[in-house]
Amino acid sequence: xxxxxxxxxxxxxxxxxxxxxxxxxxxxxxxxxxxxxxxxxxxxxxxxxxxxxxxxxxxxxxxxxxxxxxxxxxxxxxxxxxxxxxxxxxxxxxxxxxxxxxxxxxxxxxxxxxxxxxxxxxxxxxxxxxxxxxxxxxxxxxxxxxxxxxxxxxxxxxxxxxxxxxxxxxxxxxxxxxxxxxxxxxxxxxxxx
Amino acid sequence: xxxxxxxxxxxxxxxxxxxxxxxxxxxxxxxxxxxxxxxxxxxxxxxxxxxxxxxxxxxxxxxxxxxxxxxxxxxxxxxxxxxxxxxxxxxxxxxxxxxxxxxxxxxxxxxxxxxxxxxxxxxxxxxxxxxxxxxxxxxxxxxxxxxxxxxxxxxxxxxxxxxxxxxxxxxxxxxxxxxxxxxxxxxxxxxxxxxxxxxxxxxxxxxxxxxxxxxxxxxxxxxxxxxxxxx
Numbered sequence: 347x348x349x350x351x352x353x354x355x356x357x358x359x360x361x362x363x364x365x366x367x368x369x370x371x372x373x374x375x376x377x378x379x380x381x382x383x384x385x386x387x388x389x390x391x392x393x394x395x396x397x398x399x400x401x402x403x404x405x406x407x408x409x410x411x412x413x414x415x416x417x418x419x420x421x422x423x424x425x426x427x428x429x430x431x432x433x434x435x436x437x438x439x440x441x442x443x444x445x446x447x448x449x450x451x452x453x454x455x456x457x458x459x460x461x462x463x464x465x466x467x468x469x470x471x472x473x474x475x476x477x478x479x480x481x482x483x484x485x486x487x488x489x490x491x492x493x494x495x496x497x498x499x500x501x502x503x504x505x506x507x508x509x510x511x512x513x514x515x516x517x518x519x520x521x522x523x524x525x526x527x528x529x530x531x532x533x534x535x536x537x538x539x
Numbered sequence: 540x541x542x543x544x545x546x547x548x549x550x551x552x553x554x555x556x557x558x559x560x561x562x563x564x565x566x567x568x569x570x571x572x573x574x575x576x577x578x579x580x581x582x583x584x585x586x587x588x589x590x591x592x593x594x595x596x597x598x599x600x601x602x603x604x605x606x607x608x609x610x611x612x613x614x615x616x617x618x619x620x621x622x623x624x625x626x627x628x629x630x631x632x633x634x635x636x637x638x639x640x641x642x643x644x645x646x647x648x649x650x651x652x653x654x655x656x657x658x659x660x661x662x663x664x665x666x667x668x669x670x671x672x673x674x675x676x677x678x679x680x681x682x683x684x685x686x687x688x689x690x691x692x693x694x695x696x697x698x699x700x701x702x703x704x705x706x707x708x709x710x711x712x713x714x715x716x717x718x719x720x721x722x723x724x725x726x727x728x729x730x731x732x733x734x735x736x737x738x739x740x741x742x743x744x745x746x747x748x749x750x751x752x753x754x755x756x757x758x759x760x761x762x763x764x765x766x767x768x769x770x
Contacts (some may be wrong), residue, residue, distance in 0.1 A: 370610020373719075374617035376635055376762040378654050378672070380626030384755040404550055437755035439661075477662030502665025502752055538755065 384538035386436040399534075401429025403511065408450075408464060413522035415464060415515065423471070423508030431505035438538040441500060444493035445470040446533045447484035452526030463523035467513040468532040473501035486530065487517070495539060507534065609641035609768040617740050617764045626656065627670065627747035631705075634741040637764070639678065639732035644769040646725030647654070647678055648718020649740070649762050654696035656744075656758035658735030667751035670758060672744035675709025676716055676726050679738045687711025692760055709743040720767035727769055740764060 355374035388399040403421060410416035423430035447468045465487040472480045475498055482492040500506050509532055516523065611617070617637035623629060639645055656670040675689040689708035695703055695717050702715040716726040727739075740762070747753055 370608065370640065371613075372610050372766050374611060374637060374764045376617055376740060376742065376764065378623075378631075378633075378656060378760045378762070379621060379757045380623040380631065380670070382627045382670075382753045382755050382758065387752075425766050437753060439754075467581040475665060499617045499663045499666060499754075501663075518723075528556040 363458055368520075383471070384436075384438045386434055386438075386441060386536045386538050389433045389435060398484055399434065401426075401431055405514075408528060409523045413433065414520060415461075415523060416513040418455045420510065420512040422510050424503070427505055427508075430509045430511075432507040432535055433503075433505055434507045435500055435502055436536065436538045439499055440495045440497070440539055442493065442495050442537045442539045443470070443472060443480075443482060444491065444535045444537075445484050446531075447486045447490045448531045448533075449464060449486035450528040450530030452524060452528045454524040454526045456521075456524050459520070460524050461516040461518070462524045462528075463517060463531070464512055464523075464528055465513075465515050465517070466530065468512040469512070470532070470534050471508045471510065472496055473503065473506040473508075475499040475501045484532070485513070493535075500536075507536070554632060570573045601767055607642045607768055609639075609643065609766065611766055612638035612640040612735065620741060626690060626744060627753050630743075630745040630747075631672075632741070632743045634739050636737050636739045639680065639728065639738055639766060640737055641680075641732045641768060642765070643726075643731060644727065644729045645678075645680075646718030646720045646722070646727050646767050646769045647676055647738070648716055648725030648765050648767070649674060649676065649695050650697050650718045650765075651692040652693040652761040652763070653759070654693040654699075655691070656760050658754075658756045660754050660756060662754065665751055666754050667749065668754055668756075668758075670744070670747055670753055671705035671749070672742055672760075673704050673706050673709040674762065675711055675712055675741040675743065677735035677739045677741070678726060678728040680728045680730035680732040681734050681736065682730060684732075686726050686728045688714035688716050688726045689717060690717075693760075695762070706743060706745045709741040718763065718765045720765040722767060722770045725765070725767060725769075730767070 400426045405418060408415055445468065450464040453463050467483060467485045470482045474480060474496060478497065480496050484490050484492050615638035617635050619635040621631055621633045623631040656672060658668050660668040662668060671691050671693060672694055673689055673691050676687060678686040688711045689704060690702040690713060693703040694703055694715060699717050700715050702713040704713060712728065717726055
């Protein structure tokens with residue numbers, strides 16, 4: 347009987363030793379998901395170290411010796427990147443832009459023969475990645491709002507959004523400007539899309 | 540235990556063989572119980588002793604082995620998911636615990652499927668669809684043994700053997716631990732790990748500050764963490 351027990355015990359031991367061990371996990375997985383939202387950013391890179399998206403162009407005295415508007419040369423962004431050049435990037439492929447021009451005006455009344463308004467034309471230029479420039483033009487006494495989708499992503503180089511001002515004029519070239527402080531604006535809105 | 544039983548078998552083996560011989564002589568349908576019949580009375584000379592007609596049984600050795608155990612503890616492998624909207628603004632910092640269960644030194648390797656947070660996208664110059672982040676391993680074994688290392692995901696892409704960090708690391712020295720782990724590959728924990736010490740993997744990124752602009756969309760990376768016994 348003792349032999350039988352010994353054999354049975356041995357058989358059990360052999361079975362235990364030769365059975366495959368329970369499998370252990372040898373790998374695991376960590377997944378990282380994230381999103382980058384649709385947005386546009388004004389960066390502080392470029393010629394203008396100020397990340398503000400704006401500038402001030404001071405034309406000083408507007409009137410000529412006869413009281414009419416003096417000849418104001420076109421103002422190119424290349425000549426004043428600090429105020430007319432910006433760097434804007436968007437995370438989307440075809441940002442939408444809108445450009446609005448508002449004539450320079452002063453509060454004083456302007457009877458016939460006088461003017462309290464100076465109109466101008468503004469070109470907003472958007473450099474496109476891969477080359478090319480999309481330009482939207484507004485005239486304050488004509489089409490004062492323009493815009494649309496850009497043809498591509500905004501270029502990421504320096505000063506990829508620039509504004510040129512030109513064609514300053516009063517409603518009638520013979521108008522005499524009334525005294526006062528004149529203020530106008532160009533507003534550019536860039537939206538991700 | 541086995542050796543004791545082998546010795547026992549050797550001691551009693553002649554009884555069994557003798558029993559089998561007896562069975563053969565009376566028929567081939569004996570039950571297993573017959574094996575236990577004692578056919579030699581106490582005091583008989585055992586076979587092989589030189590007394591009478593006998594046979595000598597060569598020893599039967601029974602051999603077996605149990606390999607070192609090494610794997611993640613049951614249900615405690617490094618598994619998990621980070622979901623971080625607007626990670627380019629907020630960054631992220633998440634840690635996943637796991638437990639190594641190895642009876643010897645082990646190695647842990649990590650493979651980043653994309654080498655960073657990635658999305659498929661058409662790109663123009665100045666834009667990118669790959670965002671860096673850091674990965675840290677903190678391994679813990681018995682007796683307070685630890686091993687740490689940190690590399691950015693790009694250093695953990697398959698085949699990469701260097702180690703750099705994108706945001707200063709996620710803990711530990713810059714030691715490459717690109718997987719898959721094997722006996723010589725991966726961060727070495729030079730100790731046993733049998734007491735449930737908690738190890739961890741950490742993924743970390745600060746707000747994105749790269750020169751290229753991340754394009755909008757959903758990004759993903761998958762880290763495969765593997766464990767191997769070490770030489």
